[in-house]
Amino acid sequence: MKSGVHGLLRISWLKRWGLVVMVVCVAVTCGFAEEPDTVTISREQYERYQKVDTLLEIMGYVEDAYYEDVDEGLLLDGAAAGLLSSLGDPYTFYYTAESFASYMEHQSGEYAGIGIQISTSYVTRLSTISRVFTGSPAEAAGVQRGDILYQVEDMFVTPETIQDAVNIMRGTPGTSVNVKFLRGDEILEMTVARAKIKMNRVESCMLPEQIGYIHLWEFMGDCVDGFKAAYYDLKDKGMKGLVLDMRDNPGGLLDDGVGIGDLFLDSGVLTYMEYRNGTRRYYRTGPGAEDLPVCVLINENSASCSELLTGALRDRLGSRVIGKTSYGKGVVQTLLQLDEKGDAMQLTIAQYFTPLGKEVHHVGIVPDVEIALPEGDNGMYQLGDLADIQLRKAWEDMLQTLNMSEEKGENE
Numbered sequence: 483m484k485s486g487v488h489g490l491l492r493i494s495w496l497k498r499w500g501l502v503v504m505v506v507c508v509a510v511t512c513g514f515a516e517e518p519d520t521v522t523i524s525r526e527q528y529e530r531y532q533k534v535d536t537l538l539e540i541m542g543y544v545e546d547a548y549y550e551d552v553d554e555g556l557l558l559d560g561a562a563a564g565l566l567s568s569l570g571d572p573y574t575f576y577y578t579a580e581s582f583a584s585y586m587e588h589q590s591g592e593y594a595g596i597g598i599q600i601s602t603s604y605v606t607r608l609s610t611i612s613r614v615f616t617g618s619p620a621e622a623a624g625v626q627r628g629d630i631l632y633q634v635e636d637m638f639v640t641p642e643t644i645q646d647a648v649n650i651m652r653g654t655p656g657t658s659v660n661v662k663f664l665r666g667d668e669i670l671e672m673t674v675a676r677a678k679i680k681m682n683r684v685e686s687c688m689l690p691e692q693i694g695y696i697h698l699w700e701f702m703g704d705c706v707d708g709f710k711a712a713y714y715d716l717k718d719k720g721m722k723g724l725v726l727d728m729r730d731n732p733g734g735l736l737d738d739g740v741g742i743g744d745l746f747l748d749s750g751v752l753t754y755m756e757y758r759n760g761t762r763r764y765y766r767t768g769p770g771a772e773d774l775p776v777c778v779l780i781n782e783n784s785a786s787c788s789e790l791l792t793g794a795l796r797d798r799l800g801s802r803v804i805g806k807t808s809y810g811k812g813v814v815q816t817l818l819q820l821d822e823k824g825d826a827m828q829l830t831i832a833q834y835f836t837p838l839g840k841e842v843h844h845v846g847i848v849p850d851v852e853i854a855l856p857e858g859d860n861g862m863y864q865l866g867d868l869a870d871i872q873l874r875k876a877w878e879d880m881l882q883t884l885n886m887s888e889e890k891g892e893n894e
Contacts (some may be wrong), residue, residue, distance in 0.1 A: 579824030591703035628862030630664035676764035686712035701734030706741035733786025755832035785809035793836030814844030
């Protein structure tokens, strides 16, 4: 799932629209020997190739008559992208070799840059620093969550130039880049070193009253190991209850969601996928579970695997959910690497449901306590800051849960 990816497969595949057959001999009807320019295929294959004959015809016209030279590879990339986009599914699309390599770099969690994550709005036209990675050059330089990326070298940052700005900030470790940030009314000019960055998908701290807090940013890379390390560290420090923050978590790999859910849930169904033909595939947690109350914090940008885990914790653990109704992406994708060139496709293959069979797609997870950030509040608080009213509400809700548990124990 980039946002819900089920797995990664490699398949060998003829690019149907790239096959030009001078003479086609239909194997089931032809008995003569093959000529040097003859390709023998089955009738079924022949009939499939006929369906893309118009595409080949268009491609021929373009190559023969377009007023400039054309790149056949770009034409084929465009044809592949157009085929998948015709499904009208925003989660099914084509990766060029370059874009797929970039995705795999993100999944690995390692790249060379300054160590920031950026959220760009076409409404405000601003590019806001949503994360500063732990131990990064940006952190060392004093960049903070909520700063506005204003200028990179000579390039002013807009929604249209943000990718170019990101490309400039990436580069060879040990070199530097000049960057300007806005913080309130102040312009901050910094020369920031580039380094090998390892994205931390998990951040944690202890809130007052021994309430543990873990922000899980996405389900990729080493997030399961990172989550467990953070959890047990908090537990060793006397954690009584956990606030699990999955706001702005777009999802990721399904197996990582199962791995984290397995920490809290005993043997049973975590989720199930339903395919087009009605068959189901169940994902289960194993025996044993942590005996600790968990409160989940979500918002309108919590999607896919974060919704899957939220639904499972609510259905099976009785976890309370605080925040805003989640995004509503209840479908699962698979990645198919197409050929040795390195291009790939992401394809939606199934819909998923919570353990109790509740639908998520286009519905989302509706919180038990709905609370929105005030107008004008961009939510860019430092880790564990209870001035964040959504986090404060989740913390208060967990305190109430613990108090009710104590009162129940006394009455018994």
